Amino acid sequence: MNATACPADLLEWVDFKWLMAAAGHPVHLERLQADRDYARHCLQLGIASNCATLRERARRLLATLPA
Numbered sequence: 001m002n003a004t005a006c007p008a009d010l011l012e013w014v015d016f017k018w019l020m021a022a023a024g025h026p027v028h029l030e031r032l033q034a035d036r037d038y039a040r041h042c043l044q045l046g047i048a049s050n051c052a053t054l055r056e057r058a059r060r061l062l063a064t065l066p067a
Helices: 010-022 029-034 036-047 052-064
Strands: none
Touching: 010 029, 010 036, 010 052, 029 036, 036 052
């Protein structure tokens, strides 16, 4: 696990979680925040989505992840 993987605002991650669920990709919010590799994987799925809102949110969150 990579501690403190996601410094973005919690509300943005909650929105992302529900957008992903609506797209058929349930995600674990706590793991998104604690595991950088898991977060990157989920964000890449979001970027590949047909939903423009999900793509935009995933891109914005990906930009906040530490290198």
